[in-house]
Amino acid sequence: MTEVSVAKDAVAATDDLVVLKSVNKHFGALHVLQDIDLTIARGEVVVVIGPSGSGKSTLCRTINRLESIDSGDIRIDGKPLPAEGKGLARLRADVGMVFQSFNLFAHKTVLENVMLGQIKVRKADKKKAEEKARNLLDRVGVGTQADKYPAQLSGGQQQRVAIARALAMDPKVMLFDEPTSALDPEMINEVLEVMQQLARDGMTMVVVTHEMGFARSAANRVVFMADGRIVEEAVPDQFFSNPRSDRAKDFLSKILHH
Amino acid sequence: MFDFLSNYDDPSLLGAFWMTVKLTVFSAVGSMVWGTMLAAMRVSPVPLMRGFGTAYVNIVRNIPLTVIIVFTSLGLADIFGMTMGAPDDFKVQGFRLAVLGFVAYTAAFVCEAIRSGINTVPVGQAEAARAIGLSFSQVLGLIVLPQAFRAVIGPLANVLIALTKNTTVAAAIGVAEAAYLMKEMIENEAQTLLIGAVFAFGFVVLTLPTGLFLGWLSKRLAVKR
Numbered sequence: 254m255t256e257v258s259v260a261k262d263a264v265a266a267t268d269d270l271v272v273l274k275s276v277n278k279h280f281g282a283l284h285v286l287q288d289i290d291l292t293i294a295r296g297e298v299v300v301v302i303g304p305s306g307s308g309k310s311t312l313c314r315t316i317n318r319l320e321s322i323d324s325g326d327i328r329i330d331g332k333p334l335p336a337e338g339k340g341l342a343r344l345r346a347d348v349g350m351v352f353q354s355f356n357l358f359a360h361k362t363v364l365e366n367v368m369l370g371q372i373k374v375r376k377a378d379k380k381k382a383e384e385k386a387r388n389l390l391d392r393v394g395v396g397t398q399a400d401k402y403p404a405q406l407s408g409g410q411q412q413r414v415a416i417a418r419a420l421a422m423d424p425k426v427m428l429f430d431e432p433t434s435a436l437d438p439e440m441i442n443e444v445l446e447v448m449q450q451l452a453r454d455g456m457t458m459v460v461v462t463h464e465m466g467f468a469r470s471a472a473n474r475v476v477f478m479a480d481g482r483i484v485e486e487a488v489p490d491q492f493f494s495n496p497r498s499d500r501a502k503d504f505l506s507k508i509l510h511h
Numbered sequence: 512m513f514d515f516l517s518n519y520d521d522p523s524l525l526g527a528f529w530m531t532v533k534l535t536v537f538s539a540v541g542s543m544v545w546g547t548m549l550a551a552m553r554v555s556p557v558p559l560m561r562g563f564g565t566a567y568v569n570i571v572r573n574i575p576l577t578v579i580i581v582f583t584s585l586g587l588a589d590i591f592g593m594t595m596g597a598p599d600d601f602k603v604q605g606f607r608l609a610v611l612g613f614v615a616y617t618a619a620f621v622c623e624a625i626r627s628g629i630n631t632v633p634v635g636q637a638e639a640a641r642a643i644g645l646s647f648s649q650v651l652g653l654i655v656l657p658q659a660f661r662a663v664i665g666p667l668a669n670v671l672i673a674l675t676k677n678t679t680v681a682a683a684i685g686v687a688e689a690a691y692l693m694k695e696m697i698e699n700e701a702q703t704l705l706i707g708a709v710f711a712f713g714f715v716v717l718t719l720p721t722g723l724f725l726g727w728l729s730k731r732l733a734v735k736r
Contacts, residue, residue, distance in 0.1 A: 342641075342644045344644075345641060345643065348642075350639075352635060356635035369643070369653065370645070373653065404735035405735075419642075
């Protein structure tokens with residue numbers, strides 16, 4: 254019995270980076286996550302889509318415990334999520350997160366935003382942190398804005414800085430919580446391009462989004478959620494051309510045909 | 512007209528106002544430190560700390576300052592023997608007791624000002640800070656409090672001006688500051704109105720520039736979102 258479970262764990266540690274098992278969460282009377290089982294392999298790009306209020310953002314936020322869960326089990330790289338304290342902080346450093354509203358530190362410059370975690374959490378030397386921050390800012394195409402404050406940047410630029418800030422921690426997995434939903438249409442692509450590049454570079458990503466084009470082109474797997482449940486999981490081509498569930502057919506018919 | 516002023520040299524007019532300044536500065540620094548700690552307690556995830564912070568603020572800010580200052584002298588010093596490191600020098604002892612009382616009292620107001628500042632910082636700022644792995648104290652110290660302070664420089668200036676004027680209560684336990692001298696002059700001299708005007712002017716000289724400077728600073732340091 255024990256031997257079997259040990260063997261299983263060993264496999265999980267090499268292959269599966271994020272594992273959610275029968276996760277449940279309530280907001281008051283609302284059962285927002287219902288028996289969620291989801292496994293994300295190393296290097297995999299999983300796009301979570303679904304109607305508003307289906308629980309997809311909450312699901313994303315449980316993975317680094319910005320939302321606590323009522324029951325179930327979440328493991329990252331084989332280790333269960335610590336409840337709080339130093340262990341949780343250490344784990345969060347390994348899980349990058351990009352928010353809908355960017356959430357760049359408003360009183361710090363762009364460069365300081367990207368350096369802060371390296372210095373305070375990774376205890377990196379200031380010079381090295383700055384060098385790395387500048388490289389990352391160049392990589393996401395906002396290198397020339399390094400000394401400005403977030404409020405001086407456009408939404409698209411701010412979100413790319415936020416991606417650089419998360420990457421500066423060398424995360425094992427990146428969570429994107431509707432990264433383009435607060436952006437003006439002409440800025441969406443500049444952010445999606447950075448994400449496409451990340452996906453090509455092999456980053457493990459969980460992306461909650463309404464961008465079906467991104468889901469089609471970058472995702473290894475689409476997870477469709479409705480009413481707190483995972484209704485359907487499939488590769489993008491199959492999901493978009495031939496959805497199995499009625500709920501997904503209904504959703505796709507509403508967003509794709511007009 | 513102002514001849515009578517030269518009759519006083521213990522304390523002199525300037526000496527008395529200098530004592531007011533010293534009381535204000537020491538009490539301001541102390542209450543900023545203690546008030547910030549109280550604010551941290553009031554937003555802490557530990558229920559015991561939150562409870563203590565809430566109880567402290569609600570009790571202390573509702574007690575008249577005069578009662579607190581008199582208690583430091585008659586209670587802490589006379590009954591509990593707290594001599595503040597100066598058992599024989601009553602001037603120093605009175606000064607330190609008064610500062611202690613002002614810090615205890617003013618910190619409650621500083622705490623509430625800072626807490627309202629914390630409420631102006633969007634939740635997303637703290638979430639982003641937690642998401643890169645900062646600890647609770649780092650989130651508070653590096654991200655939330657610096658933004659909160661900038662938002663409440665105006666309200667803190669109000670607290671500081673109130674504190675400057677509140678230091679007059681220290682006269683009740685014999686600290687030779689401005690109000691102490693004023694009382695002495697009114698007892699001895701005939702020009703009551705003039706004496707009142709002199710001291711009122713003295714306080715305006717102290718508080719007006721403080722208010723103007725902090726108002727300017729608050730605009731300059733405002734966090735743009």
